Amino acid sequence: MLNVKIMDVKFKHSDLKLINPPFESKLADFIIELDYLRKKPLGGTTHPSTFFQLKKIFHTLESIGSARIEGNRTTIAEFIETKIEKKETKDEKIIEIQNMEKALAFIDENIDKTIINRMFVSELHKQVVKNLIKEGSKNPGDFRKENVRITKSNHLPPDMSQVPAYMDELFAFINKENSSKYDLLKTALAHHRFAWIHPFDNGNGRTVRLFTYAMLVKQGFNIHIGRIINPTAIFCNNRDKYYKFLSKADTGMEVDLLSWCEYVLEGLKNEIDKIDKLLDYNYLSKNILLPAIDFSLERKLIIPQEEKILKIVIKKQVIQAGDLKNIFPGKIPAEISRTIRKLKDKNMLMPEKEKSRKYVLHFENNYLLRGIIEMLDKNNFLPVSKDK
Ligand SMILES: Nc1ncnc2c1ncn2[C@@H]1O[C@H](COP(=O)(O)OP(=O)(O)OP(=O)(O)O)[C@@H](O)[C@H]1O
Ligand SMILES: [Mg+2]
Incomplete structure (x- = not known):
């Protein structure tokens, strides 16, 4: 304990009360x-x-x-x-x-x-x-x-x-x-x-x-x-x-x-x-959601077809089967429905409301989440400890 300065630690009461900041502060x-x-x-x-x-x-x-x-x-x-x-x-x-x-x-x-x-x-x-x-x-x-x-x-x-x-x-x-x-x-x-x-x-x-x-x-x-x-x-x-x-x-x-x-x-x-x-969707889709999809594709967590669909979902926020026709020109509606179902099973899409045939992006608890976190990190949304 040589040379250790013992801090002077004692209890001192103080009142708990409201204070008024100066108006110009x-x-x-x-x-x-x-x-x-x-x-x-x-x-x-x-x-x-x-x-x-x-x-x-x-x-x-x-x-x-x-x-x-x-x-x-x-x-x-x-x-x-x-x-x-x-x-x-x-x-x-x-x-x-x-x-x-x-x-x-x-x-x-x-x-x-x-x-x-x-x-x-x-x-x-x-x-x-x-x-x-x-x-x-x-x-x-x-x-x-x-x-x-x-x-x-x-x-x-x-x-x-x-x-x-x-x-x-x-x-x-x-x-x-x-x-x-x-x-x-x-x-x-x-x-x-x-x-x-x-x-x-x-x-x-x-x-x-x-x-x-x-x-x-x-x-x-x-x-x-x-x-x-x-x-x-x-x-x-x-x-x-x-x-x-x-x-x-x-x-x-x-x-x-x-x-x-x-x-x-x-x-x-x-x-x-x-x-x-x-909460500004322009910012969110451009800086977080779309780059997260690219991240997942690069890591081969999703396949190119899924990437295409998810990007349309991100653009429109809510989609129906008909919205996907253009990216699958030769496909019959049943095939498109099957593709949607697969994405739903993989937790990348979810019905907008219960039993709805409209779908929205689902990114929690599946392989999109890593990309989302990565992009939040890139944009400084993650807790970082500056004192480390
Ligand atoms: N000088 C100080 N005066 C009053 N409170 C302090 C002071 N320094 C630290 N504290 C508070 O004490 C907390 C640590 O107390 P304690 O170990 O009981 O909490 P904890 O939840 O276990 O730890 P931590 O806050 O580190 O997660 C700090 O998080 C801070 O809120
Ligand atoms: Mg503690």
Whole structure:
């Protein structure tokens, strides 16, 4: 232990309260812009079925981003393979990602009919740590029964005996009726406060990122207005920056809390702008879908005839058998129907609606998914950890 400087780590109470950013600040601009975005439904040109498939992929990316991944490219590839093959796994890293995915789905399903309270957060924590040993918890769903320290931080979280009261205060803070103009500030402040309390023995980071996702969805950043969000990208694409701003806010000083909020909301704004691009079908088909088909063809995952059909599907978004006549001049309708059926069996096409004879592109869980992920990666949609 020679020459090791022991950090001065102690608990210091600070109040949880709303703050008012100066009107001329960058933070105020982000709040105004985000407030506009959350109310404005996206008149997306992308077909809803494609949108929902993308949403699932983003849940996957959100989950991968939030789980700490060493050498994350390999893990992404491995994870996608387990999804494609629907394999069972005992690999902790994969289970951790699967847990996050399930928790996100749980939030989407329940957020409209619930308030974000102790029970809800307990459930999230249980789902986060389920079946994990190294990254699990001694008390899934329960607050910690021990005192903890946060690695590399000068802040000591409150004594275990104070955790329930601090958490109750936090829930009261987020659920209090204030003008909705404070919603985004509250979300950012609540994220820090949660991490600052560190209510669980482990899994605080993963749970607080879900908690933030839940708050944003509840505030209107959701599929009802045609939006996909991936807030983890803000925090996890650059962990050093995330921890730096959290540490700064640990002082409890208003200027540090304001800069924490600015960091969070600027990140959110950038992420939203990025994902919104995908819902512009022009962008999506040109940069992701068509190149993904080429990728699959090059890798011989599909044959040239399939490539031709899929490109027509991408161009039209919805097709019927008649649309394929031109590419198979000599073929009789029964043959075209058979070709469509084969593509359906291979999960590359799916009926637009149940029993419909119209079809749309299906790219999850089949050999188009690798190409889609590859193209999302090329266009910087994948979580990358800059601190590695
Ligand atoms: N200085 C700090 N002040 C407050 N919270 C912090 C600070 N540094 C880190 N944190 C929070 O603590 C989390 C780590 O806590 P914990 O190990 O319980 O969570 P985890 O989910 O297991 O890990 P991880 O977040 O790395 O996935 C970080 O993700 C971050 O949210
Ligand atoms: Mg941990």
